[in-house]
Amino acid sequence: MIRVQQERFDAGSEQQALTRGRSDIGAVVSFTGLVRDFNERPEVQALTLEHYPGMTESALADIVAEAEQRWPLQGVRLIHRVGRLAPGDPIVLVVVASAHRRAAFEACDFIMDFLKTRAPFWKKEHTASGAYWVAEREGDHRDARRWETST
Secondary structure (H helix, E strand, O other): EEEEOOOOOOOHHOOOHHHHHOOOOOOOEEEEEEOOOOOOOOOOOEEEEOOOOEEEEHHHHHHHHHHHOOEEEEEEEEEEOEEEEOOOOOEEEEEEEEEEEHHHHHHHHHHHHHHHOOOOOEEEEEEEEEEEEEEOOOHHHHHHHHHHHHO
């Protein structure tokens, strides 16, 4: 299940929905990303996320499908928010279920690495000194490259 939305999500409720009625799941790993009050500049007051509807969901589906090909997964939930968010707000949720912990951990990490480098989201940070678009980070691309020879 993949969603791009403005509304806040509840990580616990999403995990419960993924595992409800299931006895084949032995491990659930989740990642919740939050808006920080600092990034390229200090004192971030807000973050605006934009996306290309349709294209974004397709890119996220491709990332999840690739994870499902690499690891034996029993389910994935991926939620990414768009719109204007404040520091401390949840921005992204990845929940991965598998029979075994290693697959769940690795798949969750993989999904986040490729979400950061392949998904078409644009971030604008708002500070007291003005707003600016957030640049791509080489570290994110380096993290994604480690999967080229893994698994």
